[in-house]
Amino acid sequence: xxxxxxxxxxxxxxxxxxxxxxxxxxxxxxxxxxxxxxxxxxxxxxxxxxxxxxxxxxxxxxxxxxxxxxxxxxxxxxxxxxxxxxxxxxxxxxxxxxxxxxxxxxxxxxxxxxxxxxxxxxxxxxxxxxxxxxxxxxxxxxxxxxxxxxxxxxxxxxxxxxxxxxxxxxxxxxxxxxxxxxxxxxxxxxxxxxxxxxxxxxxxxxxxxxxxxxxxxxxxxxxxxxxxxxxxxxxxxxxxxxxxxxxxxxxxxxxxxxxxxxxxxxxxxxxxxxxxxxxxxxxxxxxxxxxxxxxxxxxxxxxxxxxxxxxxxxxxxxxxxxxxxxxxxxxxxxxxxxxxxxxxxxxxxxxxxxxxxxxxxxxxxxxxxxxxxxxxxxxxxxxxxxxxxxxxxxxxxxxx
Numbered sequence: 374x375x376x377x378x379x380x381x382x383x384x385x386x387x388x389x390x391x392x393x394x395x396x397x398x399x400x401x402x403x404x405x406x407x408x409x410x411x412x413x414x415x416x417x418x419x420x421x422x423x424x425x426x427x428x429x430x431x432x433x434x435x436x437x438x439x440x441x442x443x444x445x446x447x448x449x450x451x452x453x454x455x456x457x458x459x460x461x462x463x464x465x466x467x468x469x470x471x472x473x474x475x476x477x478x479x480x481x482x483x484x485x486x487x488x489x490x491x492x493x494x495x496x497x498x499x500x501x502x503x504x505x506x507x508x509x510x511x512x513x514x515x516x517x518x519x520x521x522x523x524x525x526x527x528x529x530x531x532x533x534x535x536x537x538x539x540x541x542x543x544x545x546x547x548x549x550x551x552x553x554x555x556x557x558x559x560x561x562x563x564x565x566x567x568x569x570x571x572x573x574x575x576x577x578x579x580x581x582x583x584x585x586x587x588x589x590x591x592x593x594x595x596x597x598x599x600x601x602x603x604x605x606x607x608x609x610x611x612x613x614x615x616x617x618x619x620x621x622x623x624x625x626x627x628x629x630x631x632x633x634x635x636x637x638x639x640x641x642x643x644x645x646x647x648x649x650x651x652x653x654x655x656x657x658x659x660x661x662x663x664x665x666x667x668x669x670x671x672x673x674x675x676x677x678x679x680x681x682x683x684x685x686x687x688x689x690x691x692x693x694x695x696x697x698x699x700x701x702x703x704x705x706x707x708x709x710x711x712x713x714x715x716x717x718x719x720x721x722x723x724x725x726x727x728x729x730x731x732x733x734x735x736x737x738x739x740x741x742x743x744x745x746x747x748x749x750x751x752x753x754x755x756x757x758x759x760x761x762x763x764x765x766x767x768x769x770x771x772x773x
Contacts, residue, residue, distance in 0.1 A: 470506060474609035476602035492606075494599055499568055500591035502603065504610065509673035511584030514549055514577050516650075521575050521588070525555035531649075541576050541607050543585060548578035548607075552600075557590055572596040574603050581672070631669055631743050637769035639762040655766065656751075657759055662728060663751025665763065667770065674744030677712050677737045684735045684748065688718040704736075706768050707745070711736045713764070720750055732756040734763045745770070 471489050475481060479492045479502070490504035511517060518538075519529040530538075540547040557571035572593040578585040587610070589596060589603045596603075638644060638655050645664060647654030652667035674680065681701070682692040693701075703710040713736050720731035728751065736747040747767045749756065 470613055471504060472611050472613050473504070473606060476599075476605050478599075479602065479606075494591070494595060497591060497595050500589070500595055500599075502589045502606070503587070505586050507584045507586075507675065508582070509584070509675060511579070511586075512670055512675055514579045517577050517579075517584070517586070518549060518551055518575075521551060521573060522553055524558050525553045525571065525573050526558070527553055527555050541604060543576055543578045543587070543607055543610060544612065546578055546580075548576045548585070551575045551577075554593060568592055570594075574600060576607055631671055633773040634667065634669075634745075635771050635773055636667070636766065639765055642762060642766070652745075657755065657762070660751060660755040663749065663755040665734075665747065665749035665766065668746045668748065670744045670746075671742070672744070673739060674746075676744075677739055680737050680744070680746055681712065681714050681735065684714065684733055685716055687721055687750075688716040688731065688733050689721070690716050690718060704764060704768060706736070707738050707740065707770060707772065709738060709740060711738045711747075711767060715760070717753060728752060730754075734760065736763075736767045 473490060475492060478495055480495050482491050482493050488503055488505050492502040494500040494502075515530070515532060515535050518535060522529060535549065539550045541550040542548070551573070553573045553575070555571060555573075557568040557573065568591065570593045571590060574589040574596060576585075576587040587603075587607050589599070634652060636653065641658055642655050642665075643658050645654045645656050647664075647666055650668065652669050654664050654666040656664045675683075678693075678695060678698050681698055685692060698712070702713045704713060705711075714734070716733045716735075718731065720726065720728040720733060730753050731750060732753040733748070733750040734756065735749075738745040738747075747763075747770070749759070749763050
């Protein structure tokens with residue numbers, strides 16, 4: 374009886390309030406009041422937005438642009454460890470896609486949610502081993518290998534040199550295997566993680582719909598002593614039962630199968646000599662430190678969020694959330710909407726460029742079979758008044 378009174382009291386108060394606010398208006402009587410016999414399912418209070426809605430949170434990327442292979446255990450990139458790992462080689466409640474056998478003398482460690490696995494050699498805090506998977510091609514094998522080589526202070530490889538690298542089996546497929554000595558910088562955005570006499574072992578498997586990375590960094594002597602165990606770990610990796618079958622073994626799309634483009638250069642701009650991999654490089658006439666270029670990637674090229682946040686990281690800006698990226702300006706380009714961004718700060722590029730007081734303009738166009746980016750960066754004084762030209766150049770790009 375007391376329970377019924379407690380339930381009825383707030384209802385009567387609500388009815389009285391409605392009556393007071395709506396004198397002379399039609400009223401309705403509640404005649405079917407029931408107790409709920411089965412509680413609603415509840416969402417755990419401590420899960421992230423990424424877990425709730427099923428996307429990869431770009432905030433887990435490193436502060437300098439989400440380099441997908443930063444390797445820094447403190448930098449927040451996809452190789453920075455993950456929380457919630459179960460011991461014995463399977464993931465916990467996060468339903469991660471892989472299982473493995475942890476080598477003797479290694480231990481699983483906690484890190485960011487972008488990793489699918491994370492380890493270190495016991496007693497060797499400078500060692501870091503990671504396993505991660507990205508949707509799409511992640512930029513392609515050559516791009517990822519050269520990113521790793523930059524982290525070790527090594528020169529880029531060309532395609533012929535990449536093809537000559539040894540292979541390791543990952544999920545019964547041949548993956549590129551790198552062994553790079555040098556000074557480890559800790560990946561983009563790392564702090565205090567450099568190792569003077571270091572070595573990196575890494576495996577890259579590029580599939581049509583995913584890219585899989587296994588990476589080991591640390592002092593050279595420790596890595597060399599554990600190379601066989603690294604290869605043992607790689608050989609033990611399998612798809613978890615809940616993860617479904619691995620994608621079919623077939624070559625990743627070749628750049629030659631991607632479209633060619635035409636464009637119109639603004640009258641006050643000119644074409645410049647570019648770098649390998651760019652579609653075209655242009656810049657305002659007389660600008661000494663500024664360039665603007667098109668870059669084409671197969672598949673989803675890492676996606677819109679990753680590229681926007683990679684650029685923001687290069688400018689020393691914090692990553693945007695998916696909701697913030699959804700609110701960025703968009704313009705029509707190539708039959709879809711290009712996502713635009715502006716950022717100011719100190720620019721630090723992947724090739725060692727450093728521009729104080731810089732501005733960066735960026736646009737990302739995601740199509741069914743490719744991702745095209747348009748990036749312009751330089752001193753703020755050289756980019757002043759160039760935003761309209763940047764957008765006009767972007768909108769002029771057409772497929773041949």
